[in-house]
Amino acid sequence: MAKTWKEWEKPLLELDEALGKLRELARVATPDRRAELERRIAESEQRRNRYIDVMYSRLGPWEKVLVARAEKRPYSLDYINALFTEFIELDGDRRYGADHAIVGGVAFFDERPVMVVGHQKGRNIQERQYRNFGMAKPEGYRKAMRLFDMANRFRMPVVTFVDTPAADPGVESESRGISEAIAAAMQRMFELKVPVVSVVHGEGGSGGAIGIAVANRVLMLEHAIYSVIPPEGCAAILWRDPDRGPQAAAALRLTAQSALEYGLIDDIILEPHGGAHRDPPGAIRAVGEALARHLAELGAFDGEALQADRYAKFRAMGRFGEGAA
Amino acid sequence: MRPGDGASGVFCQCAECKKILLAGELFEALGVCPNCGHHHRLSAARRIEVTFDPGSFEELDADLRSIDPIEFPEYSEKLRKAEAKTGSRDGVVSGVAALDEIPVSVAVTDFDFMGGSLGSVAAEKIVRTFERGLERKTPVIVFSASGGARMQEGLFSLMQIAKTTAAVQRCRDQAIPYISVFTDPTMAGVLASHASIADVILSEPKALVGFAGARVSKQAQVSKVPDNFQTAEFVFEHGMIDRIVPRKEMRPTLIRLVRALGGHLRG
Known part of the structure; x- marks a missing residue:
């Protein structure tokens, strides 16, 4: 395999x-x-x-995992630079340090000011190290929170680009409260009284992904993945064999198609023939069209309605039985 | 039956120091080893019994049960086994209780049910616990004991951490006090959601508390991992929680906190 x-x-x-x-x-x-x-x-x-x-x-679930991780796919900054104008990157959590695995800033979309936040991966060794493989530390999520707050104050829609294998699992991150940072970032997103759209365009890796993906509309690219655990990790736990990733990928149903079927995302953005990595400009165009449509639809609601809609949407997620067995 | 829960035999062994103890003595000591102070895990039922006013607990939502939403291999079998082992339908027991006659809304996780993992049922019960706090204007107390999200429910389980977080957010808006208690273990998806954003966070001593499984963390790090890494003591030292509270002091601590933080609710 x-x-x-x-x-x-x-x-x-x-x-x-x-x-x-x-x-x-x-x-x-x-x-x-x-x-x-x-x-x-x-x-x-x-x-x-x-x-x-x-x-x-x-393209089975495992092949989607491979394609979703392809380094030739557009990364968040590729989407941001192509689809938005006058992007100014804003940085720092004002508490500890800069985090380059999450980028963010203000920009214009269709001449409207918006706040954009996204995970950023690197394409070569130096870039990968600089971006920490797209694995954000607490300061990345705390920076995101700052930007979410600002967007709320200045009534700017929020667009997030999700592409991370996971949040950073190291000692430093634990020391500075990576779990609290992710939980607090989600909590902050539930407070927002502006439209929020998230695009999962590569890897939607567990808590690291949902930390910036509490949106009114969650969109996934056709071959992106979204999972509670990486398939290799799931295989290691279940079968003590990380090489059984392909089976775990199938079991976890981590494809965009499954997520839509289960009602956990709102839309799938079709990729160019042969995947986003074969035609990045085509993929970027498709994302731009989807963003324009969803932001326009959300523009019809006031802040209270947007917050209530976001709450109701996540409140309803989950499947269980009730009453006698 | 675990040592702290009142083992059936006369003798039992401390899981930490291996000393042979009288089962009745360990039970009376709330599952805390009289020799080394090790806090043995408690079932949800025993936890409720030793924490809240006698007879005050009323279980609610006991009829919620897990289904197999993504037809994950062996999940149904695991659920049946866990039901047989614990006599419950899922890892979270929830309802209302009282602390020194102050009404509270509570949820307690039983680690014995599939590692206390957070799936659709556990999250729904926790969310309803917050909602009851809102409706009845009472403080909310959640005891965690969980390895994290229940991967057998796939993306549904990841969404549960957003769902419980949303419920905390609503309580915060309405000034409903929320106390989170970490017990061994409080990990991953549970730590990265409702457990970490309470008004007050307490932990039992030596509880395992962390984001990534220890193996993942060690693999990812070249540097040496501190001795107390991913323990209650480690997260306390790093300012992530308010206090480490030994089990026998948990009830009086919670009473003081709900009296102080919930004063505005009682008028």
């Missing part, structure tokens, strides 16, 4: 590579040779697209 999206997509990536070489040849070829090469390019593209159709039509 593949452990990374590149392993899983290997045949596809090989086709992509071959296609790239053909294109390079065509670029430098003589005009008579070019026609033949272009015919072969068109053929290869067709073959690759059919291959994508086949692979992506049977």
